[in-house]
Amino acid sequence: MKKYWRIFKVLFRNAIIRDLKxxxxxxxxxxxxxxxIIVTIVFFRAIFVNTPSLGGWSFYQVLFLYVFAEFIVxxxxxxxxxxxxxxxxNHIKKGDLDFYLIKPVDTMSLVALSNPRPYKLIPATxxxxxxVYCLIQSGLSVNLANVFxxxxxxxxGIVLYTILIYLTVIPAxxxxxxxxxxxxxxxxxxxxxxxxxxxxxxxxxxxxxAFPILATSYIxxxxxxxxxxxxxxxxxxLVTFVFYVLLLVVWKLGxxxxxxxxx
Amino acid sequence: xxxxxxxxxxxxxxKSKYSILKPLNFGKEEIVAVKDLSIKIEEGEFVGFLGPNxxxxxTFLKILAGIIHPTSGSAKVMGQVPWEREYEYLxxxxxxxxxxxxxxxxxxxxxxxxxxxxxxxxxxxxxxxNLDQIVEVLSMQKILTxxxxxxxxxxxxxxxxxxxxxxxxxVIFLDEPxxxxxxxxxxxxxxxxxxxxxxxxxxxxxxxxxxGDIEELCERVVIINFGEKIYDxxxxxxxxxxxxxxxxxxxxxxxxxxxxxxxxxxVNKRIQEKRGIIRxxxxxxxxxxxxxxxxxxxxxxxxxxxxxxxxxxxxFNEQKxxxx
Amino acid sequence: MxxxxxxxxxxxxxxxxxxxxxLIAVGVNIAFFFVFFYVWQAVYSNGGVTQINAxxxxxxxxxxxxTSIIFRLDPSAAIYLNWEVWDGSFTNELVRPxxxxxxxxxxxxxxxxxxxxxxxxxxxxxxxxxxxxxxFPSLEMFGFFLVxxxxxALLYLxxxxxxxxxxxxxxxxxxxxxxxxxxIAFLAGGIIPLNFLPTGAYNFLNLLPFKALFFVPCNVFxxxxxxxxxxxxxxxxxxxxxxxxxxxxxxxxxxxxRYAGTGR
Numbered sequence: 001m002k003k004y005w006r007i008f009k010v011l012f013r014n015a016i017i018r019d020l021k022x023x024x025x026x027x028x029x030x031x032x033x034x035x036x037i038i039v040t041i042v043f044f045r046a047i048f049v050n051t052p053s054l055g056g057w058s059f060y061q062v063l064f065l066y067v068f069a070e071f072i073v074x075x076x077x078x079x080x081x082x083x084x085x086x087x088x089x090n091h092i093k094k095g096d097l098d099f100y101l102i103k104p105v106d107t108m109s110l111v112a113l114s115n116p117r118p119y120k121l122i123p124a125t126x127x128x129x130x131x132v133y134c135l136i137q138s139g140l141s142v143n144l145a146n147v148f149x150x151x152x153x154x155x156x157g158i159v160l161y162t163i164l165i166y167l168t169v170i171p172a173x174x175x176x177x178x179x180x181x182x183x184x185x186x187x188x189x190x191x192x193x194x195x196x197x198x199x200x201x202x203x204x205x206x207x208x209x210a211f212p213i214l215a216t217s218y219i220x221x222x223x224x225x226x227x228x229x230x231x232x233x234x235x236x237x238l239v240t241f242v243f244y245v246l247l248l249v250v251w252k253l254g255x256x257x258x259x260x261x262x263x
Numbered sequence: 264x265x266x267x268x269x270x271x272x273x274x275x276x277x278k279s280k281y282s283i284l285k286p287l288n289f290g291k292e293e294i295v296a297v298k299d300l301s302i303k304i305e306e307g308e309f310v311g312f313l314g315p316n317x318x319x320x321x322t323f324l325k326i327l328a329g330i331i332h333p334t335s336g337s338a339k340v341m342g343q344v345p346w347e348r349e350y351e352y353l354x355x356x357x358x359x360x361x362x363x364x365x366x367x368x369x370x371x372x373x374x375x376x377x378x379x380x381x382x383x384x385x386x387x388x389x390x391x392x393n394l395d396q397i398v399e400v401l402s403m404q405k406i407l408t409x410x411x412x413x414x415x416x417x418x419x420x421x422x423x424x425x426x427x428x429x430x431x432x433x434v435i436f437l438d439e440p441x442x443x444x445x446x447x448x449x450x451x452x453x454x455x456x457x458x459x460x461x462x463x464x465x466x467x468x469x470x471x472x473x474x475g476d477i478e479e480l481c482e483r484v485v486i487i488n489f490g491e492k493i494y495d496x497x498x499x500x501x502x503x504x505x506x507x508x509x510x511x512x513x514x515x516x517x518x519x520x521x522x523x524x525x526x527x528x529x530v531n532k533r534i535q536e537k538r539g540i541i542r543x544x545x546x547x548x549x550x551x552x553x554x555x556x557x558x559x560x561x562x563x564x565x566x567x568x569x570x571x572x573x574x575x576x577x578x579f580n581e582q583k584x585x586x587x
Numbered sequence: 588m589x590x591x592x593x594x595x596x597x598x599x600x601x602x603x604x605x606x607x608x609x610l611i612a613v614g615v616n617i618a619f620f621f622v623f624f625y626v627w628q629a630v631y632s633n634g635g636v637t638q639i640n641a642x643x644x645x646x647x648x649x650x651x652x653x654t655s656i657i658f659r660l661d662p663s664a665a666i667y668l669n670w671e672v673w674d675g676s677f678t679n680e681l682v683r684p685x686x687x688x689x690x691x692x693x694x695x696x697x698x699x700x701x702x703x704x705x706x707x708x709x710x711x712x713x714x715x716x717x718x719x720x721x722x723f724p725s726l727e728m729f730g731f732f733l734v735x736x737x738x739x740a741l742l743y744l745x746x747x748x749x750x751x752x753x754x755x756x757x758x759x760x761x762x763x764x765x766x767x768x769x770x771i772a773f774l775a776g777g778i779i780p781l782n783f784l785p786t787g788a789y790n791f792l793n794l795l796p797f798k799a800l801f802f803v804p805c806n807v808f809x810x811x812x813x814x815x816x817x818x819x820x821x822x823x824x825x826x827x828x829x830x831x832x833x834x835x836x837x838x839x840x841x842x843x844x845r846y847a848g849t850g851r
Contacts (some may be wrong), residue, residue, distance in 0.1 A: 006381045014370050028762030033770060039773045047626070051634030054626070098330045099365035104353035110382075114367075177605065180612035187440050187615035190622045198629035203621075225836045238510050259276055 008113050013103040015116045017052070020040065026119045033123040037130070040066055055197025061225060062195060064134035067127045069193040069217040072154075072161050074124035081185075082115035088181040095261030108251055149228040153220035153236050160240045161189075161216040163221055163247050170247075173254030176261075192217040195233075200211055212239050264342075266434065266466050267304035267327065272336035273297055274322050274490075296322040297333070298490040304468070306433075309460050311498070312470040313479030315579050319490035320470040321438050327468065328358045328436045328542045340434055354383060356429035361439035365423060368409050372422045373407045376429060383430035390429060400455050415450035426450060428459060435459075436467040441476055450574045453479050474571045488579055502568055512540040513555065514563040523558050542569075590685050591693050598697035599750055606705070613659060613705045620655040620713055624648060624720075632828070640782045646809055648720035653805045655775050657736070659706040662744045664696035664769050666691060668751035672846070673759050681843075683710055688839050691751070695744060724810050731817050735804040738824040745831035746771065752835050755842025776802030795825035 019026055041063070048059045057065070091097040091111065100107045100114075168184040173179070191199070191207055193230065196218045199207070207214040219232050274297040297319040301459060304310055312320045327330045327338060329345035329352065338345060342354035359365075366375040380390045396403055401421045411419060420440065427435060437456070441449040457480060459465055471477055477498065484501060486494040494501060515521045515537050524532070524539040529551060532541045543551050548566070555564060606719070631637070631644040639647070659782070668691045671677040680687040692725060724732060750767055754760045772778055775797035781789050792798060803820045806812045 003381055007378055010374055010378050010381070011367070011370075011407065014367075014374055014621060019371050025759065025762050026768055032762065032766040035766065035770055037771075039769075039778060042773075042784070043779050046779055047630050050639050051630045053633050054629050055633075086696050094363075096363065098325070098360070098363065101330050102328060102353055102356065102358055103346065104384075105382050139446075147442070168373035175607065179605075180615070182610045183612055184615050187618040192620050194622065194626060198625045200625070203625075256332050258331060260325050261790050 004109055004113065007105075007110070008116070011113060012118060016118045018049075019117070019119045029119070033126070037067070037070075037126075055195030057195045057225075058138060058198070059136035060134045061140075061221075064131050064138065064224075065088050065166055065195060065217060065221045066193045067131045067134065068154075068221055069189065071124055071127040071131060072158050072192075072217060073189055074120050074127060075158055076162055076165065078117055078120035078124060080112040081120075081165075082117055082118075083112045084166055084169055085182040085185075086115065087111060088172040089179050092172045092258065093176055093179075093261060097258065098260055101255070101258075107255070108166070108247075112162070126194075135224070138225075142224060145228055146224050149233060150220050150224040153223050153233065156236045156240055157216040157220050159210065160236070160243065161192075163240065164211060164213055164216070164241045166247055167243070167250065170250050170254050173257050176259075188213055209239075212243070215239060265303040266306040267338070267340050267468075269300060269302045269323075269327065269338040270336055272300045272323065272326055272333045272338055274319075274326060275334045276330070295490050297326070299336070300487070300490070300492050301336075302485060302492070302495065304466060306466055307460070307464040308483060309456075309467045309469065309481050311477040311484045312445050312468065312487060313474075313477060313484055313575055314470075314487035318487045320487050322490075323487065324358075324436050324438055324468060324470055328356065329353070330358075334474070354430065355433045356435070356532065357432035358436040359423050359427050359431070359440050360440035361420070364411060364419065366419075366426055368412050369410060371408045371410050372403075372414075372425075375411070376426060379426055379429055385430050389402050389431070390459065393431065394425070397428055398457075400458060401451060403427060417444050419445060420448065420452065424455065430463065431463070432497070434466045437467060437471075440469070441471065441473055449473070449475070456480060461544070474575070478571055486578060494578065498571070502571070502574055505543055507547055508542050508569060510567050510569055511543065511548075511551065511555065512565040512567070513539040513541075513559050515539050520559065520563075527554065527558070591689065593698045594685070594690055595693050596653035598694040598699055602698050602701045609705045611699065612664075613702065613709055617709050617713065619653070619658075620651055621716075623651045624717060627650060627651070640780075641811075642780060642782070645720045645722050646811075648717055649722050649809060650780055650805045652717060652721055653808050655713060655802050657705065657739060657743075657801055658772075658777065659702050660699055660736075660740045660743060661768070662695050662699055662701075662740075662747045663750075663764055664775075665695040665702065666747055666751050667694065668742075669754040669760050670747070672754040673761075677846070684762075688836060692748060695748070699740065699744070709806065709828060722809065724808055728807060728810050731814075732804060732808045735799075735807045735817070735824075738821060738828065739800050739804050741828050742796070742824055742831065744828050745835060749831055749835040749838060752839040752842055754811065755839065755846050771797050771800065776805065780805070796823065796830075799824040799827065801849065803808060 044063055044066070045061060047054060048062075052058070054062050087097070091100070097107075097111070100111050103110060106220070165185040168188070169181050172181050188211075191203075192213050196204055196208075196214050199214075212246065215236060219236050223229070223232060270556070273295070276294045276296055277291040278294060300319075300323055312324065314320045322331070324351065326333045327340055328344055329340075329348045332346045333369060341352060341355055345352065346357075353486070366372065367378070370378070376390075376394060379385075385393075398407065401422050401424065403418075403425060406414060406418045406422065411422065414422065440456075444452070453476060457520055460467055460480075467480070469476065469480060474526055482497055484494070484496070484498050486501075487491055498524065513520075513524060515524055515534065521534065521539075524534065527541070530540050531543065532539060534540070541551065541555075627644065627647045631647075637643060642650070668677070671680070677687075680690055683690075723729075747764070747768070750760060750764045751815075753763070774792055774795055776792075777800065781792050781798060781802045784792070800820060803812070803817075803824075805818055
């Protein structure tokens with residue numbers, strides 16, 4: 001663990017130095033996030049003019065869920081996104097995975113850690129602040145138990161999200177030329193931004209069990225708004241474990257199939 | 264016990280025949296990259312792998328490095344099965360690929376080295392000693408703080424080599440390490456590799472299209488073509504066995520010289536761009552030498568062994584059975 | 588003309604070598620349609636409303652169905668000008684005996700056409716899924732819709748060509764292109780129908796040229812525009828297409844003087 005932390009520190013430090021040199025581009029990306037949240041607020045305002053609730057949730061609860069889901073995505077983007085995405089775009093297609101495979105560390109972890117984007121922590125912070133604001137405005141009473149379990153499940157949600165996105169790029173071992181695997185993540189995460197109550201049963205089964213993207217944001221949020229339920233906590237831990245094992249198995253199969261594009 | 268043993272290693276790749284015009288065609292085309300390749304390499308050897316493009320050299324190298332799994336056969340490197348990629352094995356091997364970078368593109372070289380120090384858990388003292396030694400031998404002082412993307416190809420290769428030796432590997436795989444480098448850089452790298460091989464008794468496996476690398480570094484060569492081994496032995500024996508001849512070149516600037524050349528009693532001779540070229544068996548060279556030194560000026564005469572490149576090309580074009 | 592047609596065919600063939608790529612890229616975007624479908628279904632049922640600003644649930648679902656199709660005409664992913672200026676391969680187009688300004692549009696049109704073809708199975712999927720909600724117009728209105736769609740595609744192309752050409756003058760515009768396309772999509776009614784916004788906002792956005800990208804074609808399909816209004820919007824579209832292409836030409840010419848031909 002310490003070894004991976006030290007590796008990450010070196011990469012993170014250098015990523016900050018790199019990001020400071022492309023301030024203009026980063027400013028554009030941050031503006032993009034800001035515009036995104038403004039558009040989202042306008043969108044939800046337009047919806048809530050016509051309905052008191054969405055999937056049983058109030059305006060501030062829905063907005064909280066949206067920004068919390070974005071917070072998870074930004075944390076993932078700041079740490080693992082580019083590294084994992086490179087599996088689908090470069091590592092397998094160009095054979096760059098070779099050097100990760102021959103290092104005496106866990107290849108999956110090294111690849112994931114290889115390209116942090118620290119500037120994404122800025123919008124993450126913004127989403128965090130906004131989510132606190134939404135929580136206060138919602139008027140719901142939140143006690144320590146809610147907060148504790150929320151933090152626990154939020155961390156679990158980030159881990160689960162990372163595992164699920166990793167699973168979407170692993171087919172690159174077999175579909176070598178398919179770049180668009182990297183885009184699956186940003187489309188699928190649309191579902192985690194809205195209350196699960198609006199989706200039909202079939203979709204809930206699909207996105208809570210078969211590919212539990214809804215669980216990453218919804219379960220932690222529910223734990224904040226309602227008394228924490230043991231069943232949710234067990235479910236989250238179990239589903240994270242199951243999908244982690246699945247990821248390991250599929251990765252091993254992929255490694256065996258890896259053909260290493262010629263130099 | 265040999266440090267590397269490989270028995271009947273085979274590797275096949277499969278290409279799908281599916282196309283949008285033939286949507287029901289789920290067949291696969293089989294491509295044999297490596298076929299029943301067996302080899303034993305002792306500790307401290309410097310072995311060169313030769314073969315034309317697509318021969319299977321790099322594929323075989325990657326199997327021994329543990330990057331890809333073979334379709335058949337078995338191998339052990341330092342007592343471990345490479346493709347199981349045990350950390351113990353990975354900590355003692357290294358691979359350098361001339362056309363790929365293992366170092367981080369956006370990081371200064373020294374930071375990449377620090378990363379590798381953490382990855383390989385190299386003790387601080389050993390890291391410093393190795394780094395200082397490598398930096399001195401490769402004259403890398405000025406480029407340590409440069410980012411990889413700002414380096415020339417030669418500088419990048421030096422850094423790649425340096426990175427591969429920080430953790431004192433016992434087995435090093437080199438896949439075309441001097442490709443695209445100028446003469447000075449190539450020579451520096453060869454000198455470095457020779458020194459490491461001598462001082463640390465590391466085992467090297469080198470693939471290269473530059474015969475200069477092979478001739479200078481490798482005592483033993485393995486020639487691979489169409490995925491099969493067609494020769495395995497000393498380079499000198501290869502020349503002796505396959506091209507037991509000498510080449511005599513004579514400068515023929517004047518018409519008179521050309522007439523004398525035409526009158527020589529040798530059969531296998533030709534004129535090419537004001538040079539007469541004679542190929543003669545080694546056994547006959549003494550007799551021929553007397554004749555040509557009597558006829559021409561010594562400064563116009565050159566006697567050499569056949570070009571290694573020429574021999575290798577000949578081998579690639581011949582039946583492999585001749586050399587077994 | 589022959590060389591542009593040859594380039595169009597080559598670009599089309601080149602892009603179609605990555606069919607699976609494109610299929611996945613087009614396919615995953617269907618997620619947006621499903622999400623908006625369920626969101627608006629919940630809004631209408633939770634709110635107990637039958638209409639929002641004269642839009643029934645069917646109108647709203649149909650609106651998003653059409654915007655999903657128009658988003659697939661998005662040329663920002665079909666134009667490589669920004670990327671090629673950045674990596675230096677733009678030089679290849681400058682040394683060939685044709686107009687570099689025109690050739691990137693030709694390439695983009697080829698890719699956009701392929702995107703439309705690749706989108707067809709997903710249009711069918713969306714139709715089957717939301718069949719009880721989607722309202723089809725009359726044949727005449729469908730004809731008007733196709734013309735509006737074509738003008739929308741051209742306007743979208745013109746705006747993006749202009750954004751991409753800024754890279755010649757100001758460097759990599761990747762982030763800005765994404766940002767502006769996002770803003771434009773909102774201003775054009777691609778994210779929410781413009782008449783769902785407050786009246787003041789709606790009136791302001793109605794003055795901008797971007798409504799022709801999404802709002803106008805959707806409303807033509809929904810038969811919510813009179814014929815005179817449709818003709819007026821076409822004239823406005825043609826006007827703005829000319830303006831944006833003109834700006835593109837000017838910025839491109841100017842940018843060429845600064846182009847240094849360096850790669851990454």
